[in-house]
Amino acid sequence: xxxxxxxxxxxxxxxxxxxDGITYEECRSIxxxxxxxxxxxxxxAVLIGTLLxxxxxxxxxxxxxxxxxxxxxxxxxxxxxxxxxxS
Numbered sequence: 001x002x003x004x005x006x007x008x009x010x011x012x013x014x015x016x017x018x019x020d021g022i023t024y025e026e027c028r029s030i031x032x033x034x035x036x037x038x039x040x041x042x043x044x045a046v047l048i049g050t051l052l053x054x055x056x057x058x059x060x061x062x063x064x065x066x067x068x069x070x071x072x073x074x075x076x077x078x079x080x081x082x083x084x085x086x087s
Contacts, residue, residue: 007047007054008034008051009034009038010034010037012033012034013030013031013034013051013055014055015030016030016062017055017057017062022062023061027061027064027065028065030062030065031062031065031066044069048066048069048070049070051066052066052067052070
């Protein structure tokens with residue numbers, strides 16, 4: 001498997017765009033794998049924007065998943081566990 005760069009560490013997103021007939025559900029699974037490979041402190045909204053500029057193809061399911069991911073990446077998240085309850 002070809003290694004990617006800082007934006008796509010495992011090259012997963014690039015490979016998804018090469019798969020003929022890939023489904024939305026498969027793209028969501030690949031996106032989850034990508035998200036787990038990205039460093040915790042990375043700005044995922046910026047990374048997703050770069051991926052869309054690089055690979056985005058209108059009508060491709062991965063483009064739809066990335067667009068949704070960029071929207072949800074900017075939404076505020078609740079911190080769970082003890083960190084969420086600290087005052």
